[in-house]
Amino acid sequence: MPATPNKQVIFAKIPTTYPVPGEHIKVEDSAIDLDAPLAEGSFILKLLALSVDPYMRGRMRDASIESYLPAFPLGKPMTGDTMNVVVKSNNPNFKEGDLVYGKTACGIFSEYSVITKELEPYFEVRNDPKETGLPITNYVGVLGMPGMTAYVGLLKFGAPKKGETLYVSAASGAVGQLVGQIGKTLGMYVTGSAGSDEKVEYLKEIGFDAAFNYKKVDNLTEKLKEVCPKGIDVYFENVGGQMLEAVIDNMNKFGRIVACGMISQYNREKPEGIHNLMQVVAKRLRIEGFIVGDSVEMIEPFRKDMTQWLLEGKIKYRETVADGIDQTPYALIDVLNGRNFGKQVVNVANL
Amino acid sequence: MPATPNKQVIFAKIPTTYPVPGEHIKVEDSAIDLDAPLAEGSFILKLLALSVDPYMRGRMRDASIESYLPAFPLGKPMTGDTMNVVVKSNNPNFKEGDLVYGKTACGIFSEYSVITKELEPYFEVRNDPKETGLPITNYVGVLGMPGMTAYVGLLKFGAPKKGETLYVSAASGAVGQLVGQIGKTLGMYVTGSAGSDEKVEYLKEIGFDAAFNYKKVDNLTEKLKEVCPKGIDVYFENVGGQMLEAVIDNMNKFGRIVACGMISQYNREKPEGIHNLMQVVAKRLRIEGFIVGDSVEMIEPFRKDMTQWLLEGKIKYRETVADGIDQTPYALIDVLNGRNFGKQVVNVANL
Numbered sequence: 001m002p003a004t005p006n007k008q009v010i011f012a013k014i015p016t017t018y019p020v021p022g023e024h025i026k027v028e029d030s031a032i033d034l035d036a037p038l039a040e041g042s043f044i045l046k047l048l049a050l051s052v053d054p055y056m057r058g059r060m061r062d063a064s065i066e067s068y069l070p071a072f073p074l075g076k077p078m079t080g081d082t083m084n085v086v087v088k089s090n091n092p093n094f095k096e097g098d099l100v101y102g103k104t105a106c107g108i109f110s111e112y113s114v115i116t117k118e119l120e121p122y123f124e125v126r127n128d129p130k131e132t133g134l135p136i137t138n139y140v141g142v143l144g145m146p147g148m149t150a151y152v153g154l155l156k157f158g159a160p161k162k163g164e165t166l167y168v169s170a171a172s173g174a175v176g177q178l179v180g181q182i183g184k185t186l187g188m189y190v191t192g193s194a195g196s197d198e199k200v201e202y203l204k205e206i207g208f209d210a211a212f213n214y215k216k217v218d219n220l221t222e223k224l225k226e227v228c229p230k231g232i233d234v235y236f237e238n239v240g241g242q243m244l245e246a247v248i249d250n251m252n253k254f255g256r257i258v259a260c261g262m263i264s265q266y267n268r269e270k271p272e273g274i275h276n277l278m279q280v281v282a283k284r285l286r287i288e289g290f291i292v293g294d295s296v297e298m299i300e301p302f303r304k305d306m307t308q309w310l311l312e313g314k315i316k317y318r319e320t321v322a323d324g325i326d327q328t329p330y331a332l333i334d335v336l337n338g339r340n341f342g343k344q345v346v347n348v349a350n351l
Numbered sequence: 352m353p354a355t356p357n358k359q360v361i362f363a364k365i366p367t368t369y370p371v372p373g374e375h376i377k378v379e380d381s382a383i384d385l386d387a388p389l390a391e392g393s394f395i396l397k398l399l400a401l402s403v404d405p406y407m408r409g410r411m412r413d414a415s416i417e418s419y420l421p422a423f424p425l426g427k428p429m430t431g432d433t434m435n436v437v438v439k440s441n442n443p444n445f446k447e448g449d450l451v452y453g454k455t456a457c458g459i460f461s462e463y464s465v466i467t468k469e470l471e472p473y474f475e476v477r478n479d480p481k482e483t484g485l486p487i488t489n490y491v492g493v494l495g496m497p498g499m500t501a502y503v504g505l506l507k508f509g510a511p512k513k514g515e516t517l518y519v520s521a522a523s524g525a526v527g528q529l530v531g532q533i534g535k536t537l538g539m540y541v542t543g544s545a546g547s548d549e550k551v552e553y554l555k556e557i558g559f560d561a562a563f564n565y566k567k568v569d570n571l572t573e574k575l576k577e578v579c580p581k582g583i584d585v586y587f588e589n590v591g592g593q594m595l596e597a598v599i600d601n602m603n604k605f606g607r608i609v610a611c612g613m614i615s616q617y618n619r620e621k622p623e624g625i626h627n628l629m630q631v632v633a634k635r636l637r638i639e640g641f642i643v644g645d646s647v648e649m650i651e652p653f654r655k656d657m658t659q660w661l662l663e664g665k666i667k668y669r670e671t672v673a674d675g676i677d678q679t680p681y682a683l684i685d686v687l688n689g690r691n692f693g694k695q696v697v698n699v700a701n702l
Binding site: 277283 | 409418419591595604610611612613616617621622623624625626627628629630631632633634635636637638639640641642645
């Protein structure tokens with residue numbers, strides 16, 4: 001019974017603030033027998049690429065607390081968006097050599113995994129990279145959940161109009177950089193903020209009309225007034241806290257705040273308070289939260305549009321690729337700290 | 352030139368917290384010559400009833416601060432919803448004896464006022480009370496702006512569904528008592544809070560399924576859990592602050608928060624912070640502010656429905672009627688303090 005080494009990213013302990021590699025998230029050795037017989041309907045996936053995303057922090061909680069995604073079980077591999085290849089199969093829907101997308105919250109962070117019949121619905125054959133020539137990592141980012149989040153959030157919840165001002169926080173991130181570029185295709189005035197001068201430079205390169213480094217700003221409200229001289233019509237909210245307060249001060253009447261995430265608050269024991277919600281009434285603002293998984297009707301148009309935009313060069317997508325599954329805990333913590341640049345992914349193995 | 356005494360409610364000084372009668376709001380004597388010739392298009396109104404409402408606090412500000420309604424000019428009569436009778440006219444659209452509605456923000460708090468041609472659009476002949484037999488005061492309340500606010504807010508912004516749970520704060524107030532009763536006509540489970548046991552008793556009398564005195568509650572979040580065991584689907588927000596926080600903790604997925612006002616914050620120099628907006632994402636909440644004046648398309652259906660509900664006894668409406676224009680400053684401050692019960696109006700003169 002020759003065993004193949006099989007490293008896994010394990011959720012080891014619930015963090016109270018920032019998770020620490022080796023304490024809350026561990027990469028552990030295990031082994032798998034790739035020659036063992038497979039039950040009917042089962043297949044074995046080899047992990048190629050995985051996505052680390054801010055929402056994962058919300059799953060690192062006590063399982064008794066309910067939320068839109070289940071908590072990670074302690075002592076088990078973490079899960080998320082993955083791309084894989086089938087190395088062995090006893091399931092006619094998944095053939096050896098097929099590329100397989102492990103959907104949000106369900107792709108397993110393990111070099112190899114046996115997928116049984118009942119888990120089949122969480123996996124999808126996605127051989128498109130063989131045709132498009134786009135990098136496999138794109139399929140857990142711009143063409144996966146983060147890309148769809150940008151698409152659904154702006155188009156369905158932002159009610160964007162040509163000529164309006166769009167402001168995106170965490171704008172160089174996995175989602176933000178796409179929101180801004182989609183906004184440009186619609187003829188919006190697109191503005192954004194990020195946490196380094198280099199990121200701000202990148203935003204301008206990909207077509208943002210204005211961008212700033214929020215870490216260098218004392219008064220966010222005044223800065224936004226300068227950057228968005230006509231006020232903000234659509235705010236794509238990734239950050240929360242003080243940024244949200246400053247945006248509310250600058251929103252135009254009938255403005256829309258699309259709440260995608262509030263990363264500045266995830267690692268605080270006590271979240272910051274928002275003191276100016278009274279403006280919601282006077283300005284008739286709409287603040288709406290969304291989860292991309294509720295909008296399955298948009299999967300097909302999203303994949304079609306985004307693939308075309310990428311192939312035509314209309315949309316650019318910056319990735320930071322960490323090399324090897326061992327890097328996963330560090331990659332996730334970089335994302336939570338804003339130390340990554342663009343979409344953070346981990347390349348686990350090459351095809 | 353025989354002068355008729357003409358008392359006026361004057362905005363005398365900008366308050367920082369609660370306005371004080373005689374300091375920020377004064378009732379002053381003046382005089383009017385009712386026999387003077389009237390310019391073409393002008394007419395003279397005698398004030399019968401006026402409405403004092405929480406939103407008026409927002410107009411008692413420095414005129415340089417913009418908001419959805421202009422600031423009250425210092426030294427001039429305050430304005431709001433009024434019912435009047437024409438005592439003299441040189442305008443064919445307004446005949447002597449016509450009852451006239453002074454629309455929100457525009458009816459003048461003066462025993463008599465000369466309305467010139469250019470102000471005509473802010474006044475509307477409304478002789479309905481002569482046919483319905485309903486009290487004149489109803490036409491600045493349940494059949495005026497507060498009634499329409501309840502109707503538009505719940506039906507247009509609340510997206511209410513049969514069987515859902517509705518929670519209304521300031522529920523015995525001018526708007527709240529109507530929101531709850533409209534909710535009942537739709538088959539909702541209707542809950543509310545108010546600031547005295549007597550008010551709570553009244554809510555139960557008019558059909559609320561559950562109600563509580565928020566002043567007797569230590570832990571609002573726990574109390575709401577008890578009162579709304581299935582969670583809250585629609586929150587009609589009149590209060591803000593801690594109440595809003597507790598509601599967010601109890602909102603169901605895809606819940607709607609209709610933001611009509613935040614009275615608990617109007618008289619604070621520093622508003623309270625809301626710390627749990629992160630739930631907006633996870634629960635996909637929608638928080639939307641509205642101003643009734645944006646929904647003119649609903650005026651006709653509102654008046655038709657509400658008149659019918661009142662005449663059929665399906666909707667009850669409690670008013671507190673202060674007697675005489677001198678009482679106006681006290682009546683407004685009672686509203687801001689929650690000391691009134693039901694809709695606070697001032698009866699200035701009888702027909």
